[in-house]
Structures are given as C-alpha cells and as structure tokens.
Amino acid sequence: MNIAILSGKGGTGKTTVATNLTMTLGVGYVDCDVEEPNGFIFLAPSIRKKDEVFAEYPIIDKNKCTLCGSCAKACQFHALAKAGKQIVVFEKLCHDCGACKIVCRADALAYTIRSVGKLEEGTVKGISCYRGILKVSEPMAVPVIKKLLKSLPKGDFFIDCPPGTSCNVVSTLRYADAAILVTEPSEFGLHDLKMAVELVKLYKVPYGIIINKDDNKENLVKVFCKNESISLLGTIPYSMEAAALYSKGIMLYENDRYKKIFKSIGNRIKEAFKWKLLC
Amino acid sequence: MKIVVSATGDKKESMLDRRFGRCVYFHIYDSEKDEYTVINNDGASEGGGAGIAAAGRIIDENVDIVITGKLGPNAYELLKKEGVKAYSCETVPVCKAIEFYQNNQLSEMKGAGRAHHKMR
Numbered sequence: 001m002n003i004a005i006l007s008g009k010g011g012t013g014k015t016t017v018a019t020n021l022t023m024t025l026g027v028g029y030v031d032c033d034v035e036e037p038n039g040f041i042f043l044a045p046s047i048r049k050k051d052e053v054f055a056e057y058p059i060i061d062k063n064k065c066t067l068c069g070s071c072a073k074a075c076q077f078h079a080l081a082k083a084g085k086q087i088v089v090f091e092k093l094c095h096d097c098g099a100c101k102i103v104c105r106a107d108a109l110a111y112t113i114r115s116v117g118k119l120e121e122g123t124v125k126g127i128s129c130y131r132g133i134l135k136v137s138e139p140m141a142v143p144v145i146k147k148l149l150k151s152l153p154k155g156d157f158f159i160d161c162p163p164g165t166s167c168n169v170v171s172t173l174r175y176a177d178a179a180i181l182v183t184e185p186s187e188f189g190l191h192d193l194k195m196a197v198e199l200v201k202l203y204k205v206p207y208g209i210i211i212n213k214d215d216n217k218e219n220l221v222k223v224f225c226k227n228e229s230i231s232l233l234g235t236i237p238y239s240m241e242a243a244a245l246y247s248k249g250i251m252l253y254e255n256d257r258y259k260k261i262f263k264s265i266g267n268r269i270k271e272a273f274k275w276k277l278l279c
Numbered sequence: 280m281k282i283v284v285s286a287t288g289d290k291k292e293s294m295l296d297r298r299f300g301r302c303v304y305f306h307i308y309d310s311e312k313d314e315y316t317v318i319n320n321d322g323a324s325e326g327g328g329a330g331i332a333a334a335g336r337i338i339d340e341n342v343d344i345v346i347t348g349k350l351g352p353n354a355y356e357l358l359k360k361e362g363v364k365a366y367s368c369e370t371v372p373v374c375k376a377i378e379f380y381q382n383n384q385l386s387e388m389k390g391a392g393r394a395h396h397k398m399r
Contacts, residue, residue, distance in 0.1 A: 072335065078328025081335050083360040090353055093328050139327075 001275055002030075002157050004176035006200070008192025010163035012184045013212035013236065015039050016246065018160040020253045021269070022127060024262040027156040027277065031131035032172045034117060034144045039160050042251050045122030045129040051151070053132070054113040055143045057091040058100050064108035071100035071109060092139050117144040119151065128155070141168045149175040156277050164192075165199045173200070178273040179207040180233060185219035193221065197230065206273050208233035210265065231272055234265035282308045282380060283337055284373045285347040289317045291374045297348020300330030306373045307340060310381075330354035337363065346376050346385065349392035356391070 005018045015033070019042045022029040031039040058071070058080065069082040079093035080100055091114065101109045117134045132148040134141050145168060149159075152175070159176060162168040173179065179200045183193040193209070200207045207230070211221050214235035225232045236242070242252055252258035269275065285302035286293045296302035301323045307316045318340070322332025330350070334357040337345060345358060345365040358365055366385040368376045379385050 078322075078325065078331040078335075081331050081357050083334070083338060083357040084362060086360065088357060088360065090328070090331060093331070 001177045001273070002152075002159055002175050003269070003273070003275075004159045004161050004173055004179045005182060006161035006169055006173070006179060006196055007163060007182045008165060008194070008196035009183065009189050012182050012189055013210075014163070014182050015042070015160055016212065016252065017180065017182045017210055017236070018158045019043055020251055020258070020262045021266055022129075022158050023125075023251060023253045024259070024266045025156075025270075025277065026127060027158060028128040029130070030148065030152065030157050030159045031129075032145050032148060032159055032168075033162040034132035034134040034141045034148070035162060035168075037131045037133055037160075040120075040122075040129065040131055041249055043124050043127075043129055045124040045127075047120050047122040049121040051119040051121075051147075052115050053117040053119060053144045053147045055094070055116045055140070056096045056111045056113050057094040058089060058109050059112050060087050060089065061108045061110065062086070064106045066106045066108075068105070070103045070105070074099040074103040095140070096143075116140070119144070119148050142171050145171045156275075165195045169196075169199065173203050176203065176205055178205050178275070179203070180269070181207060181209045182212055183209060183221055184213045185211060185215055185217075185221050187220070190220050190224060193224070197228070208269070208272050211235045213238040233268050233272060234261070236261060236265075280310045280344065281340065281342045282310065282344040282346065282377055283340070283342045284308075284368075284376050285320075285333075285345075286317075286373050291315070292372050294370050295346070295348070295368055295373055295376045297368075297370060299345070299347040299350050299354055300333045302333075302347070305333075305337065307342065308377055328353070331357060334358050334361075344380065346380055350388060351394050352391040353394075354391075355388070 005014050007014050015038055019039050031037040072080040072082045077093045077095050079090050081088050116138045120131050122129050132144040134144050161172045181196050183189045210233050214237050284306045285296045285299050286304045286306050287296045289304050302320050305318050322329045331353045334354040338361050346368050365388040367388050368385055
C-alpha cells in the first residue's frame with residue numbers, strides 16, 4: 001500500500017511525519033518532493049543504487065525545415081517559436097507531447113534527450129528509501145517523479161509529496177492508495193488544506209488529517225475536520241523540544257514522548273485505512 | 280514603422296505595463312499610415328511561456344520597435360533574432376511612451392532581464 005503524505009501549504013511537516021512514521025512502522029520511504037528532497041537528511045540511508053532521468057525535446061533539421069511555423073502553432077507550451085529565419089527551441093518548456101512532430105509536413109523534426117535529474121535508492125535499518133532529485137535550473141519535476149514512482153517495487157511505502165496542489169502532487173497521487181494530509185492550525189494552513197482535500201477527493205482513496213504544531217486547543221483545523229466529517233488521525237504538539245531536535249537533524253522518533261505519539265498515530269492509520277503491512 | 284507598447288488598458292492614455300509577456304494589451308502604432316490599433320495579449324494567462332507567446336504575436340504583426348519595461352530572456356532572444364528593437368520605458372501613458380521614442384529619449388535594451396522578474 002502506498003500512502004501519500006501531502007499538505008497544501010509548505011512547511012507544515014510532511015517530511016517530519018513521513019520520516020517518523022516510516023521509522024515507527026518500519027515501512028519504505030519515497031521522497032517525491034524532487035525540487036527539494038530533504039527526507040534523506042533525517043533518515044540518512046546508505047545509497048546503493050543511482051539512476052539518471054532524461055527528458056525528450058525536439059531538434060530541427062534546418063535543411064528540411066520550410067519555416068512554415070506549424071510546429072510553433074501546435075505547441076501548447078511555447079517550446080517552439082518562429083523568429084527571423086529559424087524555429088527557436090526552448091527545450092525546458094517542452095512537455096514531450098509529440099505534437100510538433102505530428103504536424104511537421106517536412107519531416108524536419110526529431111527528438112533528442114537531456115538529463116533532468118536522478119534517482120537514488122538506499123537502506124537504513126533494513127528500511128528501503130527512494131528519492132528523486134531534480135537538476136538545479138530544470139523547471140519540470142514531473143519526469144523525475146514519474147520515473148521514481150514507476151520504478152517502485154510492490155510494498156508498503158510512505159510517499160512524501162511536494163507542497164501545493166500542482167501537477168507535481170497530481171502525478172504523485174496517481175500512485176497513492178491512501179492519503180494523509182498534514183497541516184498546522186493557522187489560517188494559511190487551513191486555506192491550503194481545503195485545496196488539498198478537494199484534490200484528494202478526486203482520487204477516491206481513503207484519507208485523513210494530521211495536525212502538526214498543534215496548540216492542544218479546539219483550533220480551526222479541528223473544527224474543519226468535525227464540520228466536514230474528515231477523520232483526524234492524530235496531533236503532534238508544538239514544542240521547543242521538537243524544534244530543537246529538528247534543528248539538529250534528529251528525528252522526533254528518537255525522543256520518548258514523540259515516539260509514543262507516532263506509535264499511536266501509526267496504529268490509528270492502520271485502523272483507518274484497514275492497512276495490513278506486507279512485511 | 281510599427282511600434283508596439285505593452286499596456287495595462289486599451290486607451291491611448293492607459294499606462295505602459297512594464298511587464299511584457301503578462302501585460303493585458305499591446306498598442307500598435309504605425310507611424311507611416313498614422314494608424315493606431317490595440318490587441319489583446321492572449322498569452323497573459325498562459326501557465327508558462329507567456330513571453331514567448333507575446334513575442335510570437337508581435338512578430339506576426341511585423342512590428343519594428345517594442346517599448347516595454349523589461350524583457351525576459353526568451354522574449355529577448357526571439358525579438359533579437361527577428362530583428363525587432365526593444366526599448367525600456369518607465370510607467371507612463373502609452374501616448375507619452377511613443378512620444379519619448381520619437382524624440383530619441385528612450386534607451387535601447389542591451390540584454391534581457393531575469394526570468395519572471397516581476398515575481399521576485
């Protein structure tokens with residue numbers, strides 16, 4: 001079972017929840033936040049396998065090109081434009097859809113590849129960890145996320161999602177059997193949580209909410225959960241202790257108080273998603 | 280000579296928009312025919328590549344001169360390849376911007392600004 005951990009708002013604690021639940025339940029971890037994958041900082045697995053990710057983009061044979069401009073008109077992403085006596089290719093905008101090649105009557109288009117990122121696989125205490133890393137300056141994360149999730153073996157995984165509700169999250173959720181939404185009790189946290197809930201509903205998978213940095217009060221997120229009948233899978237208290245551990249890169253799981261909290265959240269998740277661990 | 284100005288409104292008194300790719304209107308002035316037209320910048324709402332779409336549209340209109348705030352790297356490259364000259368101007372009414380150009384009061388852009396310069 002793949003459980004996606006998303007949030008809407010960034011910085012609510014997706015990685016904190018994903019890495020600590022991974023250690024608590026002894027299941028696999030996948031970091032799909034390929035623009036800034038930080039889960040390995042906490043888990044520190046030893047890397048045993050690396051792979052490269054490539055993206056395709058068109059190249060134009062100037063001898064065959066008639067400068068008709070059909071390819072530029074067909075491209076929905078403006079990766080091709082006609083200027084002067086040439087077709088200019090903006091390779092980073094190419095979504096690799098193939099439309100330009102289909103419309104080219106002069107057969108002047110071919111595709112080539114460039115590296116856009118890499119995949120890493122490692123283990124820590126017998127737990128499998130995977131992550132994708134997007135190359136700096138590359139704007140599109142989806143090819144890296146897709147390859148990462150396609151390469152995943154059957155098993156039980158927490159999938160650490162990118163923030164927001166963009167295509168990066170959409171591509172990740174395609175591989176999710178359940179979802180956990182991590183939020184914080186702030187107006188901004190709730191605002192983006194609502195968007196994340198709308199997105200998750202489209203996938204018809206079971207989901208629940210975890211409140212991080214909880215103030216132990218009947219806060220706006222708890223009211224939202226009640227009103228919308230969304231199950232609250234747990235709360236992680238806001239404390240100086242947690243912040244101090246985090247700042248040193250130490251997992252909250254190492255602390256007895258937080259270990260108990262993650263154990264009870266882990267049990268609640270297994271119940272809520274009727275999840276029977278494979279291993 | 281055809282001059283295009285990026286603008287926030289469709290009137291001659293409307294202000295110049297210092298954004299090129301994401302401005303709402305383009306005002307095109309043909310100095311030989313003394314004709315004045317305003318077109319929508321359809322690329323403004325694009326998820327990405329707005330500057331490229333806008334430059335493509337300007338090129339289709341056979342424009343010689345662009346007056347805007349700054350150009351991103353992609354739009355700059357396309358206009359340069361097409362031989363369109365770009366001039367930088369402050370936020371003034373469109374008619375004023377054209378007047379400034381005609382009086383040689385604007386300086387030609389020698390390079391592109393940063394990508395997404397208004398977002399940072």
